[in-house]
Amino acid sequence: MVSSIVVYGGSGALGRAIVTAFVQKQWAVTSIDFVANQEATTNILLEKSDSLEEQGKRVIGAVGGQVDAIVCVAGGWAGGNAASPDLFANSELMWKQSVHSSLVAAHLASKTLKSGGLLTLTGAYPAQKGTPFMIGYGMAKAAVHQLVASLAGPDSGIPADAKVNAILPVTLDTPMNRSGMPNADFTSWTPCSEVAETIYAWATNAIPVTSGKLVEIVTKDSKTSYTEK
Protein backbone atom coordinates (compact mmCIF):
# COMPACT_ATOMS: atom_id res chain seq x y z
CA MET A 1 0.00 0.00 0.00
CA VAL A 2 1.52 3.27 -1.14
CA SER A 3 1.66 6.03 1.47
CA SER A 4 0.34 9.42 0.41
CA ILE A 5 0.91 13.07 1.22
CA VAL A 6 -0.74 16.34 0.22
CA VAL A 7 1.64 19.31 -0.11
CA TYR A 8 -0.18 22.65 -0.05
CA GLY A 9 2.12 25.09 -1.79
CA GLY A 10 3.91 22.27 -3.62
CA SER A 11 5.39 24.57 -6.26
CA GLY A 12 7.13 26.96 -3.88
CA ALA A 13 10.77 26.50 -2.90
CA LEU A 14 10.08 24.55 0.29
CA GLY A 15 7.09 22.78 -1.27
CA ARG A 16 9.20 21.53 -4.18
CA ALA A 17 11.79 20.16 -1.76
CA ILE A 18 9.06 18.30 0.13
CA VAL A 19 7.55 16.91 -3.07
CA THR A 20 10.98 15.72 -4.18
CA ALA A 21 11.76 14.08 -0.84
CA PHE A 22 8.51 12.13 -0.67
CA VAL A 23 8.53 11.14 -4.36
CA GLN A 24 12.02 9.73 -3.81
CA LYS A 25 10.60 7.65 -0.93
CA GLN A 26 7.94 6.25 -3.29
CA TRP A 27 5.03 8.13 -1.73
CA ALA A 28 2.06 9.29 -3.80
CA VAL A 29 2.29 13.07 -3.70
CA THR A 30 -0.52 15.54 -4.40
CA SER A 31 0.64 19.12 -4.94
CA ILE A 32 -1.78 22.02 -4.46
CA ASP A 33 -0.65 25.34 -5.91
CA PHE A 34 -1.28 27.94 -8.59
CA VAL A 35 1.06 26.12 -10.98
CA ALA A 36 1.67 22.40 -11.40
CA ASN A 37 4.68 20.62 -9.96
CA GLN A 38 5.59 18.12 -12.68
CA GLU A 39 7.31 15.87 -10.18
CA ALA A 40 4.11 15.38 -8.17
CA THR A 41 1.87 12.36 -8.70
CA THR A 42 -1.22 14.57 -8.86
CA ASN A 43 -1.75 18.33 -9.07
CA ILE A 44 -4.68 20.39 -7.82
CA LEU A 45 -4.58 23.88 -9.33
CA LEU A 46 -5.88 26.97 -7.56
CA GLU A 47 -6.74 30.41 -8.94
CA LYS A 48 -5.33 33.50 -7.22
CA SER A 49 -8.77 35.10 -7.29
CA ASP A 50 -10.31 32.21 -5.32
CA SER A 51 -12.24 33.10 -2.20
CA LEU A 52 -11.70 30.83 0.80
CA GLU A 53 -14.93 28.96 -0.07
CA GLU A 54 -13.86 28.55 -3.71
CA GLN A 55 -10.40 27.35 -2.73
CA GLY A 56 -11.98 24.89 -0.33
CA LYS A 57 -14.27 23.54 -3.04
CA ARG A 58 -11.36 23.00 -5.45
CA VAL A 59 -9.41 21.02 -2.85
CA ILE A 60 -11.98 19.10 -0.82
CA GLY A 61 -13.26 16.28 -2.97
CA ALA A 62 -10.33 16.48 -5.37
CA VAL A 63 -8.23 14.57 -2.84
CA GLY A 64 -9.36 10.96 -3.11
CA GLY A 65 -9.25 8.47 -0.27
CA GLN A 66 -7.33 8.78 2.96
CA VAL A 67 -3.89 10.35 3.27
CA ASP A 68 -0.99 9.80 5.65
CA ALA A 69 0.19 13.39 5.79
CA ILE A 70 -0.89 16.91 4.89
CA VAL A 71 1.72 19.65 4.88
CA CYS A 72 0.86 23.30 4.24
CA VAL A 73 3.83 25.43 3.26
CA ALA A 74 1.86 28.01 1.27
CA GLY A 75 2.38 31.58 2.36
CA GLY A 76 4.03 34.85 1.61
CA TRP A 77 5.52 37.91 3.24
CA ALA A 78 4.76 41.61 3.37
CA GLY A 79 6.03 44.32 5.67
CA GLY A 80 4.58 47.56 6.97
CA ASN A 81 3.68 49.09 10.32
CA ALA A 82 0.32 50.52 11.48
CA ALA A 83 0.93 53.80 9.65
CA SER A 84 1.65 52.13 6.31
CA PRO A 85 -0.71 53.03 3.46
CA ASP A 86 -0.56 49.33 2.54
CA LEU A 87 -1.63 48.11 6.01
CA PHE A 88 -5.07 46.96 4.91
CA ALA A 89 -4.07 45.45 1.55
CA ASN A 90 -1.09 43.63 3.03
CA SER A 91 -3.04 42.32 6.01
CA GLU A 92 -5.70 40.90 3.69
CA LEU A 93 -3.03 39.35 1.47
CA MET A 94 -1.23 37.74 4.40
CA TRP A 95 -4.54 36.38 5.74
CA LYS A 96 -5.30 34.92 2.35
CA GLN A 97 -1.89 33.41 1.72
CA SER A 98 -1.20 31.93 5.14
CA VAL A 99 -4.60 31.46 6.76
CA HIS A 100 -6.84 30.44 3.85
CA SER A 101 -4.38 27.70 2.91
CA SER A 102 -4.03 26.54 6.53
CA LEU A 103 -7.81 26.46 7.02
CA VAL A 104 -8.36 24.43 3.84
CA ALA A 105 -5.58 22.07 4.95
CA ALA A 106 -7.28 21.71 8.35
CA HIS A 107 -10.68 21.02 6.80
CA LEU A 108 -9.07 18.57 4.37
CA ALA A 109 -7.50 16.82 7.37
CA SER A 110 -10.94 16.45 8.93
CA LYS A 111 -12.12 14.66 5.78
CA THR A 112 -9.10 12.64 4.67
CA LEU A 113 -6.32 12.36 7.27
CA LYS A 114 -5.71 8.83 8.49
CA SER A 115 -5.67 7.94 12.16
CA GLY A 116 -2.21 8.82 13.47
CA GLY A 117 -1.49 10.96 10.41
CA LEU A 118 0.59 14.14 10.27
CA LEU A 119 -0.68 17.67 9.69
CA THR A 120 2.11 20.25 9.52
CA LEU A 121 1.39 23.95 8.99
CA THR A 122 3.81 26.86 8.62
CA GLY A 123 4.16 29.54 11.27
CA ALA A 124 6.84 32.15 11.75
CA TYR A 125 9.48 32.45 14.42
CA PRO A 126 9.10 36.24 14.96
CA ALA A 127 5.29 36.10 15.18
CA GLN A 128 5.58 34.47 18.59
CA LYS A 129 6.08 38.07 19.76
CA GLY A 130 5.07 41.44 18.34
CA THR A 131 6.17 42.30 14.79
CA PRO A 132 5.76 46.11 14.55
CA PHE A 133 7.40 46.34 11.12
CA MET A 134 5.25 43.59 9.56
CA ILE A 135 1.84 43.86 11.20
CA GLY A 136 -0.28 41.88 8.74
CA TYR A 137 2.25 39.07 8.46
CA GLY A 138 2.53 38.72 12.22
CA MET A 139 -1.24 38.60 12.73
CA ALA A 140 -1.74 35.92 10.08
CA LYS A 141 1.05 33.75 11.44
CA ALA A 142 -0.16 34.21 15.04
CA ALA A 143 -3.54 32.96 13.84
CA VAL A 144 -1.87 29.88 12.34
CA HIS A 145 -0.02 29.26 15.62
CA GLN A 146 -3.31 29.34 17.52
CA LEU A 147 -4.91 27.07 14.90
CA VAL A 148 -2.29 24.44 15.65
CA ALA A 149 -3.22 24.54 19.34
CA SER A 150 -6.91 24.27 18.44
CA LEU A 151 -6.44 21.33 16.07
CA ALA A 152 -4.41 19.43 18.68
CA GLY A 153 -7.19 19.90 21.24
CA PRO A 154 -10.09 17.56 22.00
CA ASP A 155 -12.91 17.24 19.44
CA SER A 156 -11.14 19.54 16.98
CA GLY A 157 -12.67 17.62 14.06
CA ILE A 158 -9.50 15.86 12.90
CA PRO A 159 -8.53 12.36 14.09
CA ALA A 160 -7.90 12.45 17.83
CA ASP A 161 -4.53 10.74 17.46
CA ALA A 162 -3.34 12.86 14.53
CA LYS A 163 -0.03 14.67 14.93
CA VAL A 164 -0.44 18.42 14.38
CA ASN A 165 2.39 20.92 14.46
CA ALA A 166 3.85 23.92 12.68
CA ILE A 167 7.30 24.64 11.39
CA LEU A 168 8.75 28.03 12.38
CA PRO A 169 11.80 28.59 10.21
CA VAL A 170 13.82 31.78 10.59
CA THR A 171 15.21 32.11 7.05
CA LEU A 172 14.98 29.36 4.45
CA ASP A 173 17.75 29.05 1.90
CA THR A 174 15.72 29.69 -1.26
CA PRO A 175 16.65 31.26 -4.59
CA MET A 176 14.34 34.21 -3.80
CA ASN A 177 16.04 34.86 -0.45
CA ARG A 178 19.48 34.51 -2.06
CA SER A 179 18.65 37.12 -4.69
CA GLY A 180 16.98 39.41 -2.11
CA MET A 181 19.80 39.17 0.45
CA PRO A 182 22.91 38.30 -1.59
CA ASN A 183 25.35 39.31 1.16
CA ALA A 184 23.73 37.43 4.05
CA ASP A 185 25.43 34.68 6.02
CA PHE A 186 24.05 31.61 4.27
CA THR A 187 25.38 29.31 7.00
CA SER A 188 22.56 30.64 9.20
CA TRP A 189 19.89 29.80 6.62
CA THR A 190 18.00 26.52 6.67
CA PRO A 191 18.17 24.36 3.50
CA CYS A 192 14.72 23.37 2.22
CA SER A 193 15.86 19.77 1.80
CA GLU A 194 16.76 19.67 5.51
CA VAL A 195 13.20 20.64 6.48
CA ALA A 196 11.76 18.18 3.94
CA GLU A 197 13.73 15.30 5.44
CA THR A 198 12.58 16.22 8.94
CA ILE A 199 8.94 16.27 7.82
CA TYR A 200 9.49 12.83 6.29
CA ALA A 201 10.88 11.64 9.61
CA TRP A 202 7.81 13.03 11.41
CA ALA A 203 5.43 11.44 8.89
CA THR A 204 7.04 8.03 9.33
CA ASN A 205 7.46 8.32 13.11
CA ALA A 206 11.24 8.11 12.80
CA ILE A 207 11.20 11.32 14.84
CA PRO A 208 8.33 11.69 17.33
CA VAL A 209 5.95 14.66 17.07
CA THR A 210 4.31 16.31 20.07
CA SER A 211 0.92 17.36 18.80
CA GLY A 212 0.07 21.04 19.23
CA LYS A 213 3.66 22.28 19.22
CA LEU A 214 5.36 25.02 17.25
CA VAL A 215 8.74 23.78 16.06
CA GLU A 216 11.38 26.48 15.87
CA ILE A 217 13.94 25.72 13.18
CA VAL A 218 17.23 27.48 13.73
CA THR A 219 20.36 27.01 11.63
CA LYS A 220 23.76 28.10 12.89
CA ASP A 221 27.11 27.32 11.24
CA SER A 222 25.18 25.16 8.74
CA LYS A 223 23.79 23.00 11.54
CA THR A 224 20.01 22.97 12.05
CA SER A 225 18.25 22.43 15.35
CA TYR A 226 14.57 21.92 16.11
CA THR A 227 12.93 23.15 19.31
CA GLU A 228 9.31 22.44 20.22
CA LYS A 229 7.53 25.37 21.86
Added chain:
Amino acid sequence: MVSSIVVYGGSGALGRAIVTAFVQKQWAVTSIDFVANQEATTNILLEKSDSLEEQGKRVIGAVGGQVDAIVCVAGGWAGGNAASPDLFANSELMWKQSVHSSLVAAHLASKTLKSGGLLTLTGAYPAQKGTPFMIGYGMAKAAVHQLVASLAGPDSGIPADAKVNAILPVTLDTPMNRSGMPNADFTSWTPCSEVAETIYAWATNAIPVTSGKLVEIVTKDSKTSYTEK
Protein backbone atom coordinates in the same frame (compact mmCIF):
# COMPACT_ATOMS: atom_id res chain seq x y z
CA MET B 1 -10.16 71.67 26.07
CA VAL B 2 -12.59 68.78 25.76
CA SER B 3 -11.07 65.31 25.77
CA SER B 4 -12.17 62.97 23.00
CA ILE B 5 -12.60 59.24 22.44
CA VAL B 6 -13.48 57.06 19.47
CA VAL B 7 -15.52 53.97 20.31
CA TYR B 8 -15.43 51.35 17.53
CA GLY B 9 -18.55 49.26 18.00
CA GLY B 10 -20.26 52.04 19.94
CA SER B 11 -23.74 50.61 19.45
CA GLY B 12 -23.04 47.16 20.90
CA ALA B 13 -23.72 46.37 24.55
CA LEU B 14 -20.20 47.11 25.78
CA GLY B 15 -19.78 49.98 23.31
CA ARG B 16 -22.94 51.68 24.59
CA ALA B 17 -21.71 51.41 28.17
CA ILE B 18 -18.42 53.02 27.17
CA VAL B 19 -20.16 55.81 25.25
CA THR B 20 -22.40 56.48 28.27
CA ALA B 21 -19.48 56.53 30.70
CA PHE B 22 -17.41 58.99 28.68
CA VAL B 23 -20.37 61.25 27.77
CA GLN B 24 -21.12 61.51 31.48
CA LYS B 25 -17.53 62.65 32.05
CA GLN B 26 -18.03 65.39 29.42
CA TRP B 27 -15.82 63.79 26.78
CA ALA B 28 -16.54 64.24 23.08
CA VAL B 29 -17.45 60.74 21.92
CA THR B 30 -17.36 59.42 18.34
CA SER B 31 -19.19 56.13 17.83
CA ILE B 32 -18.37 53.92 14.84
CA ASP B 33 -20.91 51.20 14.09
CA PHE B 34 -23.55 50.00 11.64
CA VAL B 35 -26.23 51.95 13.50
CA ALA B 36 -25.97 55.30 15.24
CA ASN B 37 -25.69 55.67 19.01
CA GLN B 38 -27.86 58.72 19.75
CA GLU B 39 -25.95 59.41 22.94
CA ALA B 40 -22.66 59.86 21.08
CA THR B 41 -21.40 63.31 20.07
CA THR B 42 -20.67 62.11 16.53
CA ASN B 43 -21.49 58.93 14.62
CA ILE B 44 -19.58 57.30 11.77
CA LEU B 45 -21.74 54.70 10.05
CA LEU B 46 -20.36 51.57 8.39
CA GLU B 47 -21.95 49.19 5.90
CA LYS B 48 -21.84 45.44 6.58
CA SER B 49 -20.73 44.86 3.00
CA ASP B 50 -17.65 47.09 3.43
CA SER B 51 -14.30 45.59 2.55
CA LEU B 52 -11.43 46.40 4.88
CA GLU B 53 -10.29 49.16 2.49
CA GLU B 54 -13.79 50.62 2.29
CA GLN B 55 -14.23 50.52 6.04
CA GLY B 56 -10.89 52.22 6.45
CA LYS B 57 -11.86 54.97 4.01
CA ARG B 58 -15.11 55.66 5.88
CA VAL B 59 -13.31 56.03 9.19
CA ILE B 60 -9.96 57.63 8.39
CA GLY B 61 -10.56 61.25 7.58
CA ALA B 62 -14.01 61.25 9.20
CA VAL B 63 -12.33 61.54 12.59
CA GLY B 64 -11.21 65.15 12.87
CA GLY B 65 -8.22 66.34 14.88
CA GLN B 66 -6.37 64.41 17.53
CA VAL B 67 -8.01 62.07 20.04
CA ASP B 68 -7.13 61.00 23.57
CA ALA B 69 -8.40 57.46 23.30
CA ILE B 70 -9.52 54.88 20.75
CA VAL B 71 -11.34 51.80 21.99
CA CYS B 72 -12.36 48.94 19.68
CA VAL B 73 -15.04 46.70 21.12
CA ALA B 74 -16.47 45.58 17.78
CA GLY B 75 -16.60 41.83 17.29
CA GLY B 76 -18.77 38.78 17.24
CA TRP B 77 -18.76 35.08 17.97
CA ALA B 78 -19.17 31.89 15.98
CA GLY B 79 -18.40 28.29 16.90
CA GLY B 80 -17.40 25.26 14.90
CA ASN B 81 -14.45 22.85 14.74
CA ALA B 82 -12.29 21.93 11.73
CA ALA B 83 -14.92 19.51 10.39
CA SER B 84 -17.72 22.08 10.46
CA PRO B 85 -19.32 22.86 7.09
CA ASP B 86 -19.31 26.50 8.28
CA LEU B 87 -15.55 26.57 9.01
CA PHE B 88 -14.68 28.81 6.08
CA ALA B 89 -17.66 31.19 6.34
CA ASN B 90 -17.30 31.57 10.09
CA SER B 91 -13.55 32.11 9.94
CA GLU B 92 -14.01 34.87 7.36
CA LEU B 93 -16.76 36.47 9.45
CA MET B 94 -14.66 36.40 12.61
CA TRP B 95 -11.70 37.90 10.73
CA LYS B 96 -13.93 40.66 9.43
CA GLN B 97 -15.66 41.44 12.70
CA SER B 98 -12.67 41.35 15.04
CA VAL B 99 -9.64 41.97 12.86
CA HIS B 100 -10.90 44.49 10.28
CA SER B 101 -12.17 46.71 13.08
CA SER B 102 -8.94 46.34 15.07
CA LEU B 103 -6.80 47.13 12.02
CA VAL B 104 -8.81 50.26 11.19
CA ALA B 105 -8.56 51.32 14.84
CA ALA B 106 -4.78 50.78 14.70
CA HIS B 107 -4.42 52.78 11.48
CA LEU B 108 -6.66 55.49 12.91
CA ALA B 109 -4.38 55.60 15.96
CA SER B 110 -1.40 56.16 13.68
CA LYS B 111 -3.17 59.20 12.23
CA THR B 112 -5.00 60.73 15.20
CA LEU B 113 -3.94 59.36 18.59
CA LYS B 114 -2.33 61.95 20.85
CA SER B 115 1.02 61.40 22.48
CA GLY B 116 0.37 59.31 25.61
CA GLY B 117 -3.09 58.33 24.37
CA LEU B 118 -4.89 55.03 24.94
CA LEU B 119 -5.65 52.36 22.33
CA THR B 120 -7.65 49.45 23.72
CA LEU B 121 -8.66 46.48 21.56
CA THR B 122 -10.74 43.44 22.43
CA GLY B 123 -9.25 39.98 22.69
CA ALA B 124 -10.66 36.81 24.20
CA TYR B 125 -9.61 34.93 27.30
CA PRO B 126 -9.88 31.42 25.76
CA ALA B 127 -7.93 32.35 22.60
CA GLN B 128 -4.74 32.49 24.65
CA LYS B 129 -4.81 28.71 24.16
CA GLY B 130 -6.39 26.45 21.56
CA THR B 131 -10.13 26.72 20.96
CA PRO B 132 -11.04 23.50 19.09
CA PHE B 133 -14.79 24.16 19.23
CA MET B 134 -14.52 27.71 17.85
CA ILE B 135 -11.64 27.67 15.39
CA GLY B 136 -12.34 30.85 13.42
CA TYR B 137 -13.05 32.89 16.54
CA GLY B 138 -9.86 31.75 18.24
CA MET B 139 -7.69 32.55 15.21
CA ALA B 140 -9.12 36.06 14.84
CA LYS B 141 -8.68 36.85 18.51
CA ALA B 142 -5.15 35.40 18.56
CA ALA B 143 -4.37 37.76 15.68
CA VAL B 144 -5.69 40.69 17.74
CA HIS B 145 -3.55 39.61 20.70
CA GLN B 146 -0.46 39.60 18.50
CA LEU B 147 -1.45 42.99 17.03
CA VAL B 148 -1.37 44.47 20.54
CA ALA B 149 2.19 43.23 20.97
CA SER B 150 3.14 44.67 17.59
CA LEU B 151 1.59 48.08 18.25
CA ALA B 152 3.37 48.35 21.60
CA GLY B 153 6.72 47.65 19.95
CA PRO B 154 9.23 50.14 18.56
CA ASP B 155 8.36 52.04 15.36
CA SER B 156 4.90 50.48 15.17
CA GLY B 157 3.52 53.62 13.56
CA ILE B 158 1.52 54.89 16.53
CA PRO B 159 2.92 57.38 19.06
CA ALA B 160 5.86 55.79 20.89
CA ASP B 161 4.41 56.67 24.29
CA ALA B 162 0.85 55.54 23.52
CA LYS B 163 -0.71 52.98 25.84
CA VAL B 164 -1.89 49.91 23.90
CA ASN B 165 -3.67 46.96 25.45
CA ALA B 166 -6.58 44.58 24.97
CA ILE B 167 -9.40 43.59 27.25
CA LEU B 168 -9.99 39.84 27.58
CA PRO B 169 -13.35 39.41 29.25
CA VAL B 170 -14.68 35.92 29.96
CA THR B 171 -18.44 36.60 29.80
CA LEU B 172 -19.94 40.08 29.70
CA ASP B 173 -23.31 40.66 31.32
CA THR B 174 -25.25 41.71 28.22
CA PRO B 175 -28.93 41.31 27.29
CA MET B 176 -27.89 38.91 24.50
CA ASN B 177 -25.92 36.70 26.87
CA ARG B 178 -28.77 36.78 29.42
CA SER B 179 -31.25 35.59 26.81
CA GLY B 180 -28.83 32.98 25.44
CA MET B 181 -27.82 31.59 28.84
CA PRO B 182 -30.78 32.38 31.14
CA ASN B 183 -29.75 29.89 33.84
CA ALA B 184 -26.08 30.92 34.13
CA ASP B 185 -24.50 32.26 37.30
CA PHE B 186 -24.68 35.99 36.63
CA THR B 187 -22.39 36.74 39.59
CA SER B 188 -19.52 35.40 37.42
CA TRP B 189 -20.36 37.74 34.53
CA THR B 190 -18.71 41.12 34.13
CA PRO B 191 -21.02 44.17 33.97
CA CYS B 192 -20.33 46.35 30.91
CA SER B 193 -20.37 49.47 33.07
CA GLU B 194 -17.56 48.00 35.18
CA VAL B 195 -15.36 47.60 32.09
CA ALA B 196 -16.32 51.10 30.86
CA GLU B 197 -15.23 52.68 34.15
CA THR B 198 -11.92 50.82 34.04
CA ILE B 199 -11.25 52.03 30.49
CA TYR B 200 -12.01 55.56 31.69
CA ALA B 201 -9.49 55.10 34.50
CA TRP B 202 -6.90 53.92 31.96
CA ALA B 203 -7.63 56.84 29.62
CA THR B 204 -7.17 59.36 32.44
CA ASN B 205 -4.16 57.61 33.99
CA ALA B 206 -6.08 57.01 37.22
CA ILE B 207 -5.06 53.39 36.71
CA PRO B 208 -1.71 52.83 34.97
CA VAL B 209 -1.56 50.79 31.74
CA THR B 210 1.37 48.60 30.77
CA SER B 211 1.57 48.91 27.00
CA GLY B 212 1.44 45.64 25.07
CA LYS B 213 -0.46 43.69 27.69
CA LEU B 214 -3.56 41.53 27.46
CA VAL B 215 -5.81 42.30 30.42
CA GLU B 216 -7.81 39.32 31.63
CA ILE B 217 -11.09 40.40 33.17
CA VAL B 218 -12.52 37.82 35.57
CA THR B 219 -15.61 38.29 37.71
CA LYS B 220 -16.33 36.05 40.68
CA ASP B 221 -19.05 36.58 43.29
CA SER B 222 -19.83 39.89 41.54
CA LYS B 223 -16.28 41.13 42.11
CA THR B 224 -14.14 41.86 39.02
CA SER B 225 -10.38 41.55 38.86
CA TYR B 226 -7.95 42.60 36.14
CA THR B 227 -4.76 40.68 35.41
CA GLU B 228 -2.17 41.86 32.88
CA LYS B 229 -0.65 39.02 30.83
